[in-house]
Amino acid sequence: MYRTHTCGELRLSDKNKTVTLGGWVQRTRDKGKLIWIDLRDRYGMTQLVAEESVTDTETFAALKKIGREFVVQIQGEVIEREAKNANMATGDIEIKVQSVKILSESELPPFTIEEDSDGGEELRMKYRYLDLRRPNLQRNLILRHKMAQLVRNYLSDKGFLEVETPFLIKSTPEGARDFVVPSRMHEGKFYALPQSPQMFKQLLMVAGYDRYFQITKCFRDEDFRADRQPEFTQIDCEMAFVEQDDILNMFEGLTKHIFKTVKGIEFTEPFQRITYDESMERYGNDRPDLRFGMPITEITQLVKGKDFKVFDEAEYVGALCAETPVEYTRKQLDALTDFVKRPQIGSKGLVYAKYGTDGVIKSSVDKFYSPEDLKRWAEAVSAKPGDLILILSGTKKQTLSALSELRLEMGNQLGLRDKNKFAPLWVVDFPLFEQDAETGKLYAMHHPFTSPKKSELHLLDTNPAAVKADAYDIVLNGSEIGGGSVRIFDRNIQEKMFSLLGFTKEEAEIQFGFLMNAFKFGAPPHAGLAFGFDRWVTIFSGSDSIRDVMAFPKNNAGKDIMLDAPAELHNDQLAELSLAISAKSPKK
């Protein structure tokens, strides 16, 4: 061992001990005859001190040469500090250095190793091993470790088995794009990396494992969007002989346990459960941020027939009621109008009504609506003096989506989205299918193994797009942190599902044949759920990006800048794999 103690553990009770520490130099203060050094490791920081008059000459000279991020081993005596630092766990003591050994020198780092670094993202990604020295990233990865351990222990205690499923599997064109892996031994053939262990966990249920989980990497070759990673981590779970409520209760228990142990927050009441339809109507999306209220109220009928063409012609009119601390100015309202008119949101305009503290309501459409009309609006949205009513109109789908964005923006502006406040809930009763508006083609909303609700089975033949599924998401602060479903375990329903999704019998057989076969030999009822672990840790750590809770993330172009990956292969590697690069567009 290069040390007797870590840099985080010495206290006044260790006074007079001779200790050896190893760590990185955070900073040095050289006052000529007196030098202070802050020595850092994962566990904390300890102040070292050396005085020229009492320190061995060679040691003192060596200390003078030490720079930021050098790795040193020092021996010295624990002494009481004159000026104690209450902000440091070791702030009562310092180490009077007796000898020093420079284990490893450091060039000047390209950015500061501090809570807030001066390095840009690309630079920090290139030197990720230095970025990872920053205390916030260390806290995040420690939190991630802790959460993973807690999840594993909780589920193990509940009888779940962690079973490793394979990474080299078979490509299924269903869903997102697979990453593939050429096989050298089987010329022209490929493995695929799993997008999730979905089919394997179902097979484990068929195999009688009863309760399965796995914290595992999944892979999706998507066009990168902000905060997507080609590889990400799922807490993947499945149970047999259960119904939807059993799953919700089990994983609500897990979630509460993690909240309590990690955040010290105890949820004594059951999580709110709202249906997909209600979530869409009240919040405009299926992952509502319930840290604040401000629900959407439909006022379509209330506003029609007053010669205001915009509303008269709209399929849907919806309102939000925001409690503003002071009256919104014209400039602020114009900015909100610009916000909803952005192409990503796509509203044509914003109507507002300000409920003055004097009780008078003034709107941007006063010439069409009488004070009594506006009073009725205020009643409809339960507005009170001081509130701001915001109204959007258009097609129902677009308007709800725009109201959702506007609601979140108002939440931001009014400081209602506190990172230290947590509002978990379940969204249930998702539709089984999404339907393409133009082609009418049906797509699985969750995946093709999701069970329709028993009560709606008869609709599969007559109106499949209306069928609701035993599918559910767990939502936290506006993010889906997990989702799952009861699975189909009846071969006939599964075949019907494939057929509704447009698979021919042959296609279904090639892609899912082994699962269909498995169902021939006694499949138990089963259901499951997967948490997006990266996102959950991101929210718990208060970070803005999942990149901040991963040790070695890719950038938004899917590149690892530090490794310079992906990279070209040697020609002989390609030859061994029987592969040639063919340009996408013909080049001569």
Added chain:
Amino acid sequence: MYRTHTCGELRLSDKNKTVTLGGWVQRTRDKGKLIWIDLRDRYGMTQLVAEESVTDTETFAALKKIGREFVVQIQGEVIEREAKNANMATGDIEIKVQSVKILSESELPPFTIEEDSDGGEELRMKYRYLDLRRPNLQRNLILRHKMAQLVRNYLSDKGFLEVETPFLIKSTPEGARDFVVPSRMHEGKFYALPQSPQMFKQLLMVAGYDRYFQITKCFRDEDFRADRQPEFTQIDCEMAFVEQDDILNMFEGLTKHIFKTVKGIEFTEPFQRITYDESMERYGNDRPDLRFGMPITEITQLVKGKDFKVFDEAEYVGALCAETPVEYTRKQLDALTDFVKRPQIGSKGLVYAKYGTDGVIKSSVDKFYSPEDLKRWAEAVSAKPGDLILILSGTKKQTLSALSELRLEMGNQLGLRDKNKFAPLWVVDFPLFEQDAETGKLYAMHHPFTSPKKSELHLLDTNPAAVKADAYDIVLNGSEIGGGSVRIFDRNIQEKMFSLLGFTKEEAEIQFGFLMNAFKFGAPPHAGLAFGFDRWVTIFSGSDSIRDVMAFPKNNAGKDIMLDAPAELHNDQLAELSLAISAKSPKK
């Protein structure tokens, strides 16, 4: 919930309870007016009984239709059995069935779902979900889960952090072949799957994480040999500010903990530590099976000069002394001779000497050696009356290797390799390099980051092939279950190492540049170890193959027979990846 209890939990104390069970039908015994059914789940087996005279007609008819592996839900009353079965945890009770629901029918399985199945390996691999129902595989996967949990909790308690490292990395031609992953977004470029997280764990040490572990999948595209898998699981560990002894002590502690909790075996003494050189001399290999003695004794000098040409011309002569319960027959000795003459072993012949219980030693080379000569042989190998001395000769390297095989074979024949006996040990002081006998080229014995012993640094320039490394393996019952080394953390030594391994500066820079760069910014001394988790579980489970401790293994040709992977891709998938299949040998 489809059940109130599992099939493993009901006892006499539950008598008279009305319960609901779900599970698979193991077997039915239909005696006409009386039916017994054994219902199985992961937790155990419960006997159901129904009597025609007292059972509802419809229920009785349904029970009559039930076959093997049907999934059923039954309700009934717990009653005391007349004929108790002490071999079953639930053997004191049975369930008097009141109602039954067939949840899922089953075709007749293609092989029996029993401890010993009648299915061949290929068939069982194809129907892996049925194979996985067998109690031995269930025990193995439960054991695997338990061991992984214990490892994680032990290491977490010791301050280790589990950090996930990436799967999509960069190919390094060093070592075994990489599996690669074509990038769609970056035409003509590839990611590689990690052969181990080696460089990442070293970077985490540079980043100050201090104690890291991860139970993770690794990938090697090797030509498949018996019991190799293209993806396998490692318990990967690394520590900073430590020396070799710290690592050995830490992971010996882990190993003992797992032995104690899983196997109930307590090792109170430190594990034996033997050097690589000693292991080679005494056991002919670097992973000795110490469940039994029978070490190799060199007798080269003792046997020379008696006109026996074979020994006179041999570089090396070595002997084993086996304690045989009865005298080996001529036929047995001939079989041993055939064994050592097999091409894989390659000895030219076997010399033996039988130490009779009458004190007379008879050898196969009596005409060259006097009774006094043979007496001296017996003394050299500490033989006593009744023992069998086996002697091989030839070049030192080949002969030691052959003696190693012969020793293990004798261990098998004499029943000395009991699966319930465990002999862990450390092999230390491995050579830094392996040298190609013909070309003289040096290869890293562990990997290029392994540190030479400090005391031997000076030999790097003069005689690198003789340099010993701070490298160690942990060996159990003749298998290496883990290995590791102290790492180089000095940039100059690392560069020298790359140069000795024949890398140009440019090659080293392209492949390991980021690690070399990292070492510029303050690298702590560090060292680590990785356990081969599959092998460890295999030994603990008493299985013969790592395939028996993996849920979904590949066969020896790297194929997943159940999935039919690898498989051909759609042409448009290939086109998106800018790839074309090019035949290995030119086809016109």
